[in-house]
Amino acid sequence: xxxxxxxxxxxxxxxxxxxxxxxxxxxxxxxxxxxxxxxxxxxxxxxxxxxxxxxxxxxxxxxxxxxxxxxxxxxxxxxxxxxxxxxxxxxxxxxxxxxxxxxxxxxxxxxxxxxxxxxxxxxxxxxxxxxxxxxxxxxxxxxxxxxxxxxxxxxxxxxxxxxxxxxxxxxxxxxxxxxxxxxxxxxxxxxxxxxxxxxxxxxxxxxxxxxxxxxxxxxxxxxxxxxxxxxxxxxxxxxxxxxxxxxxxxxxxxxxxxxxxxxxxxxxxxxxxxxxxxxxxxxxxxxx
Numbered sequence: 221x222x223x224x225x226x227x228x229x230x231x232x233x234x235x236x237x238x239x240x241x242x243x244x245x246x247x248x249x250x251x252x253x254x255x256x257x258x259x260x261x262x263x264x265x266x267x268x269x270x271x272x273x274x275x276x277x278x279x280x281x282x283x284x285x286x287x288x289x290x291x292x293x294x295x296x297x298x299x300x301x302x303x304x305x306x307x308x309x310x311x312x313x314x315x316x317x318x319x320x321x322x323x324x325x326x327x328x329x330x331x332x333x334x335x336x337x338x339x340x341x342x343x344x345x346x347x348x349x350x351x352x353x354x355x356x357x358x359x360x361x362x363x364x365x366x367x368x369x370x371x372x373x374x375x376x377x378x379x380x381x382x383x384x385x386x387x388x389x390x391x392x393x394x395x396x397x398x399x400x401x402x403x404x405x406x407x408x409x410x411x412x413x414x415x416x417x418x419x420x421x422x423x424x425x426x427x428x429x430x431x432x433x434x435x436x437x438x439x440x441x442x443x444x445x446x447x448x449x450x451x452x453x454x455x456x457x458x459x460x461x462x463x464x465x466x467x468x469x470x471x472x473x474x475x476x477x478x479x480x481x482x483x484x485x486x487x488x489x490x491x492x493x494x495x496x497x498x499x500x501x502x503x504x505x506x507x508x
Contacts, residue, residue: 313495316488318504324363324460324486326424327500330474331508333418336391340425348372348383350437356393357386361425364460364484368428371459380448385429385437385480389422413476427464427483444479453479457494460487469499472507 318325328334343359347369360368368384375382389397395417401410421427431437432448443449444467453463464483465475485493485500493503501507 313492315492318489322486324426324484325489325500325504326426327504327506328419328421328424329501330415330419332506333416334391334423335418338423339390340388343388343425346384346387346428350383350385350431352437353385357389357422358384359388359425360428360484364426367459367461367484367487371456371461374455374459375448375451378451380451381432382430382448382452383432383437385431385439386422387428388425389420391417391423394418394420394423413478415475421464421483426485427481429478429480430482431480439478439480441477441479444477449479452482456482457490458487460484460490462490462493462500464500466497466499472499472501 340361342362344362344365346358346360346365349358359365372382394415398410398414398416401414404410415421429439430452431439431443432446434446434448435443444453456462461482461484463479464481465473465478467477467479470476483500484490485503489503493500496502
């Protein structure tokens with residue numbers, strides 16, 4: 221039985237029964253919220269089951285999911301899994317099917333190099349950057365750039381400034397950087413924190429180094445202990461990024477821990493990698 225919205229407003233009830241219900245509600249003896257259309261404020265109508273505004277993901281939900289999807293959500297819960305492949309009972313995501321041609325899962329490391337001619341054809345400007353760094357490195361592939369902007373803006377809402385220091389690097393730029401590090405630190409040490417030309421993810425346009433004013437926009441492992449660094453580690457997967465060189469995975473990645481280095485892989489892969497606390501190599505099952 222459909223109840224018209226105006227039936228549950230003061231002076232609007234069209235029957236003695238409904239007038240009696242309204243009187244009880246005003247007296248505090250009856251909660252009016254369960255009646256259809258009874259919420260007299262827009263905020264009450266917009267709230268989902270979790271208390272979050274409907275249409276905005278609650279913490280921990282995949283991007284694009286709402287706090288409540290009504291009957292569809294209830295049916296999904298009854299089936300034990302939701303639309304993004306997660307197991308509702310266990311609360312964990314299932315591993316997505318990996319598309320070998322997905323350009324955002326391109327693996328570049330010491331055993332999977334790029335040639336000197338590789339350059340993405342869709343590089344786009346980054347809006348949020350440290351002003352004292354090379355302007356030639358303020359680019360990422362278009363989709364990655366858009367998602368980084370979303371990440372930076374979301375961090376700003378929480379009071380955190382997260383900007384890029386270096387994103388895209390050409391093969392030639394990486395050659396200069398590598399040679400300088402070798403000259404200063406020796407090849408063995410340089411190989412633990414810098415990449416030879418062709419072996420750097422920066423050439424893909426899918427990664428960036430980030431920093432914040434709390435560390436004077438420097439790249440330091442201390443960043444992990446800052447509010448910005450902790451926010452990044454906790455939330456970057458929501459925007460399709462992962463901490464590419466995590467602590468304790470040096471034997472797999474070949475590089476030291478870098479809490480400032482994030483890599484775009486897409487939101488689905490990033491969510492699973494974050495959940496499992498694994499590397500891109502482990503996700504792709506390429507451990508050589």
